Amino acid sequence: MRMIPVVLGLVLLAACSAGNVQTPTAVTSADAQLKALYEREWEWRQNELGKQRDDSGAWVKKASLADVSASAQQQRLAYWEAALEELNTIPVAELSDEEAINAAVFRQIIETLANNARYRTYEAPLNSDTFFWAGLHPQNGGFADAESYRRYLGRLRDLPRFFEQHSANMRAGMARGYTVPAVSLKGREESIEAYLLPGSDNPFWIPFDAFPAMLDDRQRERLQAEAREVIATQVVPAYTQLLEFMRQEYLPGARKTLAARDLPDGEAFYQSQIRGFTTLDLTAEQIHNTGLAEVQRLRAEMELILAELEYDGDMARFFHFLRTDPQFYAKTPDELMGYSAYVAKRMDGKLAEVLGFLPRRRFAINPVPPAIAPIYTGGRGGLNACLMNTYNLPARPLYTLPALTLHECAPGHALQAAISLEAPGEIPEFRAQNYFSGYGEGWGLYTEWLGGQIGIYRTPYERFGQLTYEMWRACRLVIDTGVHQFGWSREQAIAYLRDNAAMSEHEITTEVDRYISWPAQALAYKLGEMLIREKRLRAEAVLGTDFDQRYFHDTILGLRSVPLTVLASELDAWIDAGGPNPFPDMQ
Incomplete structure (x- = not known):
């Protein structure tokens, strides 16, 4: 490399x-x-x-x-x-x-x-869809050996101490006015309730229904008995106390303001979050103005599709049509999952056109777990699986599902993670397990645009869905900075997203609450994607017919996760060198 x-x-x-x-x-x-x-x-x-x-x-x-x-x-x-x-x-x-x-x-x-x-961000260890009390157990499956089960039981016994420390940190945050905005946490404590159930009904029981074949019946019975005891005496009491803390202290005591600038040393804190998530030295005002320009550009592209459809009405009326017409919504969870799976399979047939190096690893497409689905995003992807949200199907339009599948599954996050593991070239362990949002989410959003270049979107509505998702990320630049730097209200943020992106009301409010509770994270997507597309335009102009998108993409993914400054420099050098194959020995 x-x-x-x-x-x-x-x-x-x-x-x-x-x-x-x-x-x-x-x-x-x-x-x-x-x-x-x-x-x-x-x-x-x-x-x-x-x-x-x-x-x-x-x-x-x-x-x-x-x-x-x-x-x-x-x-x-x-x-x-x-x-x-x-x-x-x-x-x-x-x-x-x-x-x-x-x-x-x-x-x-x-x-x-x-x-x-x-800035003591550990004093607010949660946001509108990610919580310190979640993700502490496998979502499915068990462990490979008895020792792994014993360590797992040890962690369960440690839950009371772990939650007590988090609660103490959160009380310290409340005392100095540093909390997650209350409005973005409404109802989130309900996700704790599943952990109050006894025995095999508790989510922490999941590994004890999926033992490996190497464990005999006696070992399984002993581990299950121990698990019942630990869940009853440690897990349930810890979550019961946590739920009481959230309902009696934290939610009533959480701040009523929204802006990061209203926090202690707020403007400097927000700027540090911008730098951390985007890996760029940009001000909130620069990002806000970039977002406004992108919204205007994308609006013009949307108007072209309305003209192509010969739609008799304005954009607001078209949005209403997309949000309410039954043809755009799945009737069952399996229909939505099947739609996504078919997009992923069509993309499989195109991968050789866009990548020179292809990983061996495969991914699953799973539904978002029911306990978190009501407050979760439409989808999320990773190494072993990408998740699609089947909760509230009338809020999950099919016309945006192809773009979502490309982003979360392939050639987005699931494939990206597999390539990070398998691509040629050794990188240090600290880099192999690192993730920069600007790089990773920039690639994910870029793949949505790429789908239009290779024929994944089959109808004007699916192409409009891709523009809707790109518009959504452009709106984030405006809304995140609007809320945290310029004092926008929640209602103002919701109205801006509703007026510019054909998303459902459920998606709009869920997303805005995420931006309110997680300053600057939402900025990474569009800024990373814009950088990649900017470098691709330069590569096409400089290299002409010698430009090969497979090698351009291999160069990006072969780097693994890097700051956007590094990615920009790497791509410029690749262009100046004539756009070579970064993995010639793999051909």
């Missing part, structure tokens, strides 16, 4: 091209110093997060949960500040090209972690 100059903090790293263009530079003492730093920090961080290495060297969860107390968080901040000081002593001009990129990635990760600890 070629490596090129990257931005490391405020310093422009001078790095020469390598890989299949020039001979790689030799490893330097600066390389060794950097490698020792990031490997040491990674080992330490995994331990802090409640992980340990198993006999094979793989990271697994411990028999206890992480220490999330305020004192532990401040100790982590001190560690990361010291790591940044050590990073600053490394002579960046002496780094090899590979290590220059590792340094840029490492700096971005540690600066973000340190900023979050510095």
Whole structure:
């Protein structure tokens, strides 16, 4: 893989091209110093997060949960500040090209972690659809061996301490006016109720219905008996106390304001979140204006489809038609899932046109778990599966489902994650398990646009659905900055999204509450996608008939997750080198 100059903090790293263009530079003492730093920090961080290495060297969860107390968080901040000081002593001009990129990635990760600890974001460890009390058990399936079950039971016994520490942090946040806005949490505490059920009805029981064949009946019975006891004496009481805390203290005490700027040191905090999620040095005003321009551009493209359809009415009337006509909605969950699966299968037939390197790993398409579906997004994707939300089918239009499937499944997040594991070229462990929203979500949104270039969208309505989803992400730039920097109300944000994107009312309110509760996260998608499309336009102009989109995409995905500054530099160097195949040995 070629490596090129990257931005490391405020310093422009001078790095020469390598890989299949020039001979790689030799490893330097600066390389060794950097490698020792990031490997040491990674080992330490995994331990802090409640992980340990198993006999094979793989990271697994411990028999206890992480220490999330305020004192532990401040100790982590001190560690990361010291790591940044050590990073600053490394002579960046002496780094090899590979290590220059590792340094840029490492700096971005540690600066973000340190900023979050510095602003004490751990005092609000939840948002409108992601909670510290969720995701602590497998969604389906069990564990590979008895030792894994024993560690799992150990974590269940640790739940009371874990929740008590989070609650203490949240009380400290309330005391200084740092909470999630109350309006974005309405009803979210109901997701706790499933964990109050006894025995096999409790979600934590799931692994005990899916034992591996290697465990005999006696082992299974012993583990099940222990699980019943732990659920009854530790899990249910911990969640009962947590639910009482949420209903009696946190929800009534959560702030009534919305803007991040209204938080302690709010403007600086919001700017740190912008930097952390987008990996770009942009102001809220710059992003807001970019969003307004994109909304205007996309509106014009939408009007062209109305003209193509010879629709007799304005955009508002067309939106109403899309939101209410039964032809655009599935009647059963299986119909929605089948529609998505067929899009994914059609995309399988196009993958060789858009990627040179294809991974072996496959993904499933699963429904969003019922316990979180009412407050969850329309879909989400990852390495093993992409999720499609089948709750409230009249709120899940089929005309946007192809774009959603491309984004979450393939060639979006599920395929992207598989390529990250399997692509040629070794990268350090800390990079292999890292995720930058600007890079990852930028790629996901880019694949929605790409679907239109390769014929995935079969009707004007599906093409309008793709524009709706792109418009939705453009509106995020306006709404997120509007709420958190310019004081927009929730009603103003909802009206803006409703007027510009043909989404259902349920989707609109769910999404706006997510932006309110999670400052700056929503900005990453459109800014990342715009950068990728900007570089593609340059590649097409410079390379002409030599441009091969397969190699362009392989270059992006072969990098794995990097700051957008690094991605921009890499793509520019790839273009300047003539657009070569980054994986020639794989052909």
